[in-house]
Amino acid sequence: MKGVDLQPAKWLKYLKLVEYDLISVDELKRDVFRYPVGRVHYVREELRRALREDQKRGARNLYVLKLVRLNQVGRLPNLRVTSEEDLDEFEAFVKQLSSVHEVWYCRTRIDPGVFSVAGRISICYRNLPRAHLIEQVWRCSPRLIETFGSNFPYPYARASRVSWGRHYDIECWHRGGSLYAIASVAQEGEFLRSLLTIERKRKSLERFLDMIEGMMIESVSLEYKIVGSELSIIDWDTADDRRILGI
Numbered sequence: 001m002k003g004v005d006l007q008p009a010k011w012l013k014y015l016k017l018v019e020y021d022l023i024s025v026d027e028l029k030r031d032v033f034r035y036p037v038g039r040v041h042y043v044r045e046e047l048r049r050a051l052r053e054d055q056k057r058g059a060r061n062l063y064v065l066k067l068v069r070l071n072q073v074g075r076l077p078n079l080r081v082t083s084e085e086d087l088d089e090f091e092a093f094v095k096q097l098s099s100v101h102e103v104w105y106c107r108t109r110i111d112p113g114v115f116s117v118a119g120r121i122s123i124c125y126r127n128l129p130r131a132h133l134i135e136q137v138w139r140c141s142p143r144l145i146e147t148f149g150s151n152f153p154y155p156y157a158r159a160s161r162v163s164w165g166r167h168y169d170i171e172c173w174h175r176g177g178s179l180y181a182i183a184s185v186a187q188e189g190e191f192l193r194s195l196l197t198i199e200r201k202r203k204s205l206e207r208f209l210d211m212i213e214g215m216m217i218e219s220v221s222l223e224y225k226i227v228g229s230e231l232s233i234i235d236w237d238t239a240d241d242r243r244i245l246g247i
Contacts, residue, residue, distance in 0.1 A: 008101055009073045010066075012245050013236065020208040022201070022233035031107050034068075040103045044090050047105060051084050060111030064141055065093065070101040073241040080141055082110070106234075109227050110139050117194055118142040118225040118234075123209060125218050133160045134168070136194055138187070139180055142223045142234075153177040157191045164202055168195060197231045198224070205233075212238060 007015075014032070017023045035043050047063055054061055065079040079093045080086070094103075110116045119136035135145050138155040148156055155176035159168040173188070175181050182190075198205075205222075212220050223235040238244060 006070075008068045008070050009242070009245065009247060010068055010076060012247065013073060013241065016245065017208075017233050017236065020211075021204040022208060027232055033105050033107070035103045037097060037100050037103055040094050040097065043103050043105060044087060047081055048084060048087060050107075051081070051087075058111075059109065059113075062108045062110045062139075062141060064106045064108075065090075066104040066106070067094070067096055067100045068102040068104055069099050071247075073245070074235075074237050078141075078143060081105075108141075108225055114228055115190065115193070116225070116227050117190060118223070119194070120145050121198070121205075121222040121224060123220055123222075125213050131160065131162060132164075134158070134195065134198070136191060138176070138182055138190075142225070148174070151177070154180050155182045155187055157187065159191070159195065164199075164206065194226055197226055197229065201231050201233075208233075208236075212244065215240075215244060217244070 011034075014023065014028055018025055018028070033043075033046075043065070047065070050061070050063065060082065063081040065081060067077045069076075077093070077096050079089060108116065108118070117136055117138055118141065119134060120142050122133040122135075124131050135142075135148075135156065135158045137145060140154045144152075144154065145156070152174060153176060156172065156174040157170070158172040159170050161168045173184070175184065175187065209220065217238045217240055219238065221237045222233050224231060224233050226232075
């Protein structure tokens with residue numbers, strides 16, 4: 001088998017986002033780094049060099065290391081790296097390498113000098129009109145939303161609405177722990193900015209969501225990031241991703 005048949009299912013999910021103009025090929029090339037599994041220890045040194053270069057430039061990036069199995073569509077093992085100390089967990093992490101096809105790392109800028117947020121858009125078709133739920137975090141991976149609770153160390157906000165073009169109701173403000181806390185005025189302004197940025201992508205989002213609804217799938221979750229003024233949808237999940245991908 002050659003060509004597209006050997007592309008991991010997770011990469012095919014990214015290409016589906018490209019098809020609907022929710023992320024660009026250039027963004028994928030810039031922020032997703034793919035390596036064959038045999039080069040896993042090279043990846044560790046590559047991350048070490050990147051972190052040191054960030055420090056020299058006064059920049060801060062979040063690197064998410066992923067172990068990619070050929071047919072796995074989601075829930076890939078992740079290691080989040082923001083400092084060289086985080087690489088101490090590398091050896092234990094790669095012990096999960098059984099049946100892994102590739103090793104990736106993804107990069108997102110998170111330093112205070114740039115507007116950088118991430119979140120999750122959840123839409124359920126069972127309750128019409130469509131129910132939209134948006135959850136957003138600051139300075140961390142949107143995957144950490146699943147661990148949100150009263151002691152969550154990062155800022156978090158949640159809002160919902162009944163459909164496109166309707167007003168959002170704010171359901172939760174969480175300022176974060178002392179290390180990552182954000183002032184309330186800044187958080188509220190940045191969340192509003194994010195909601196408006198997402199709304200400007202409405203046409204592409206609706207095309208993608210209409211395709212999913214047309215396949216009789218009841219709900220979908222989209223992960224996003226906004227860096228500067230650029231919104232990217234970076235992942236999506238449904239109850240039947242394989243059917244959407246045709247695999």
